[in-house]
Amino acid sequence: MYRITDExxxxxxxxxxxxxxxxxxNWRAWDPHEEDARIDGEFAAGATGWSKPHGAPGATWTITDVVEGRSWASQCALPGGRLVGExxxxxxxxxxxxxxxxVHVYGPLVPLFRLYFGRRIRRDMSRTFAALEREAARRAATAA
Incomplete structure (x- = not known):
């Protein structure tokens, strides 16, 4: 297992x-990590979505858990393993x-995932947090 965490x-x-x-x-409009994204249905456990990070292949994922206003988790299949996001x-x-x-990665592709995507994901986490703060401020100002 390979784990990347940032806060x-x-x-x-x-x-x-x-x-x-x-x-x-609308992830692609504010998140510098996402080139495109969509969800099929409501944002709830069991819903499926698809996203394509910049410089990486797109993937279908399933929301596995949602605690409204607090947390959410998703999972997508990898050859012989899976990727879990919390x-x-x-x-x-x-x-x-x-x-x-x-991000937790399981399976035989862990070494390749770590080599090709690990550093980029770690870097993009902090960029996404900063962009999230800006987008939330923009939406709050628009709503006021």
């Missing part, structure tokens, strides 16, 4: 941040939110 604290309203991260069809958001008070993202 940061951003400024924002948890409800607004949650609305941004669950708006899959995303957690915790209100800290004073308009601050702790964001944690973890």
């Amino acid at each position: 940061t604290v951003i400024d924002g309203d948890l409800a607004t941040v949650w609305s941004v991260v669950t708006d899959v069809d 995303n957690t958001f915790e209100a800290l008070g004073d308009g601050r939110i702790r964001c944690v993202k973890s």
